[in-house]
Amino acid sequence: MTYFLARRIAFALITLFVLSLLVFFLGQILPGNVGRTILGPFADQQAVDILNHELGLDRPLPVQYGKWIWHFLQGDMGQSYAYRAPVAPFVSQALAHSLKLAAVAFLLVVPLGILGGALAALNVNRPLDRIISLCGLSASALPEFVSGIVLILTFGIWLRWLPISAAWPEGAGFLTQLYYLILPAIVLVLVLFGYIARMARAGMIEALDSDYTRTAVLKGLPWPRVIWRHVLRNALLPTITVIATQTGYLIGGLLVVETLFRYQGIGSLIFNAANGKDFPMLEASVLVIGITYALATLFADLVYSLLNPRIRIGGGQ
Numbered sequence: 001m002t003y004f005l006a007r008r009i010a011f012a013l014i015t016l017f018v019l020s021l022l023v024f025f026l027g028q029i030l031p032g033n034v035g036r037t038i039l040g041p042f043a044d045q046q047a048v049d050i051l052n053h054e055l056g057l058d059r060p061l062p063v064q065y066g067k068w069i070w071h072f073l074q075g076d077m078g079q080s081y082a083y084r085a086p087v088a089p090f091v092s093q094a095l096a097h098s099l100k101l102a103a104v105a106f107l108l109v110v111p112l113g114i115l116g117g118a119l120a121a122l123n124v125n126r127p128l129d130r131i132i133s134l135c136g137l138s139a140s141a142l143p144e145f146v147s148g149i150v151l152i153l154t155f156g157i158w159l160r161w162l163p164i165s166a167a168w169p170e171g172a173g174f175l176t177q178l179y180y181l182i183l184p185a186i187v188l189v190l191v192l193f194g195y196i197a198r199m200a201r202a203g204m205i206e207a208l209d210s211d212y213t214r215t216a217v218l219k220g221l222p223w224p225r226v227i228w229r230h231v232l233r234n235a236l237l238p239t240i241t242v243i244a245t246q247t248g249y250l251i252g253g254l255l256v257v258e259t260l261f262r263y264q265g266i267g268s269l270i271f272n273a274a275n276g277k278d279f280p281m282l283e284a285s286v287l288v289i290g291i292t293y294a295l296a297t298l299f300a301d302l303v304y305s306l307l308n309p310r311i312r313i314g315g316g317q
Contacts, residue, residue, distance in 0.1 A: 004301075004305055005298075005301075005302070008298055008301050008302075009298065012294040012295075012297070012298055015290070015294060016287070016290050016291060016294055019286070019287065019290040020065075020069055020072075020283075020287055020290075021065070023282070023283050023286040023287060024061075024064075024065045024068065024069075024283055025061065025065070027274075027279050027282055027283060028061060028279075033048065033052070033277070034051075034052060034055065034057055034081055034277045034279070035047075035048035035049065035050075035051040035052040035055070035057070036048050038051060038081055038082070039051060055081065068280070068283065072284065072287065075088075076088075077091060077280060077284040078280035078283075078284065079280060080278055080280055080281050081276070081277065081278045081279065081280065081281075082272075082273075082276045082278045082281070087280045087281050087284045088284070090269060090281065091266070091269065091281070091284050091285050091288055093264075094264060094265055094266040094268070094269040094285070095265075095266050095288060095292070097263065097264055097265045097266070098250075098254060098258075098265035098266045098267065100177065100181065101166070101181055101184060101185060101188070101250075101254065101257075101263065101265060102188075102247070102250035102254075104178065104181045104182070104185040105185040105188035105189055105192070105250060106243075106250070108185055108186070108189045109188065109189040109192045109193055109196060110196065110243060112189065112193060112197075113192065113193050113195075113196025113197045113200060113239075114196065114197075114200045114236065114239065116132045116136065116193065116196075116197040116200070116201075117132075117196065117197040117198065117199065117200025117201040117202075117203075117204060117239070118200060118201075118204055118227075118232070118235075119132060120132040120133060120197065120201040120204075121200070121201045121202075121203075121204030121205045121208060121235075122204070122208075122227075124201075124205060129201075132197060132201075133197075133198070133201070135194075136193050136194030136195075136197045136198060137194050137198075138194075139190040139191070139193055139194055140190075140191060140192075140193070140194030140195060141194075142190065142191075143256075144187055144188075144191060144256045144257055144260070145256050145260060147187050147190050147191075148184070148187045148256070148257060148260045148261070149260070151183055151186055151187060152164045152183065152260070152261075155183060156183065162179070162182055162183045163179070163180050163183070164183070164261070165180070165261055165262045165263075166180050166181055166183070166184050166258075166261035166262065166263035167180070167261075167262050167263060167264070168180040183261065184257050184258075184260075184261045184263060187257050187260075188250065188254075188257065192246055192250075195242055195246065196239060196242055196243060196246075199238050199239045199242045200235065200236065200239045202238070203234070203235035203236060203237065203238050203239055204231060204232075204235040206235070207230070207231040207232075207234045207235040208231055210234070212230055212234075213226060213230055213231055216229075216230045240300050240303055241300055243300070244296045244297050244299065244300030245297070245300075247292065247293055247296035247297075254266075254267040255267035255268060255270070255271050259271075266285055266288070266289065269281065269285050270282060270285045270286060270289075273285060
């Protein structure tokens with residue numbers, strides 16, 4: 001297990017290193033001039049050049065990258081060009097908002113996806129299986145802005161059951177915040193339900209057709225116990241991986257949902273930083289998402305190895 005985890009951690013560190021290189025050097029090719037963006041289009045060119053020099057933007061790119069990554073490893077995310085303030089508070093607040101929305105969506109979609117996949121597998125090639133598969137595929141193919149607008153019109157404007165904005169009042173309690181997050185969370189559920197349900201269905205069908213399931217049935221075990229103790233344990237292994245891989249989307253790919261529901265998450269922060277050439281904010285936000293994604297994948301590998309010892313045994317050879 002130690003060697004298995006060490007390999008996974010090493011892969012995660014290499015991935016984060018490559019991600020840091022990509023986000024830094026790709027950020028440099030964004031159109032526009034940082035000093036000009038900050039001072040405005042009518043500022044004197046000499047003032048623009050002086051500001052770029054003060055920000056260190058005229059130094060060689062490897063020097064800029066080395067300074068940035070060294071400070072980041074020490075917990076210093078740098079100073080925002082746009083706000084002239086430390087980046088860390090902005091990133092931490094936006095990440096906390098995105099994590100709240102992602103948590104609500106996960107609490108809804110994971111049990112629904114697994115239940116839908118299990119029901120489809122237990123009724124394979126029957127009408128219920130076709131309905132669940134078709135609904136999941138259709139919901140996944142529907143763009144977030146389309147489903148979001150439909151939900152806003154239906155539940156927010158016509159029925160007036162839920163707020164059309166995810167920005168809760170200042171000082172709102174937990175239940176109030178949850179109430180404001182339900183509608184955007186449903187949009188994410190529609191996107192992710194099909195993926196999770198399909199993986200759960202495929203895993204269930206394979207597990208139901210396995211030798212250990214037939215042996216359990218021949219032993220006379222009750223069918224619900226066979227499903228719970230033998231089928232689900234093995235059927236959910238690939239589903240765990242799918243759930244972990246969707247973490248990156250839930251944390252960093254929420255730009256459309258956050259914009260539609262006026263929610264100040266990390267997706268909106270990245271978009272605004274890219275538009276404003278705010279490199280420290282952009283780089284720190286993307287790298288924080290990468291770290292979150294790496295931790296989620298590492299956790300999924302750990303759970304996967306605990307449920308299936310053959311994985312960690314094979315990884316240790």
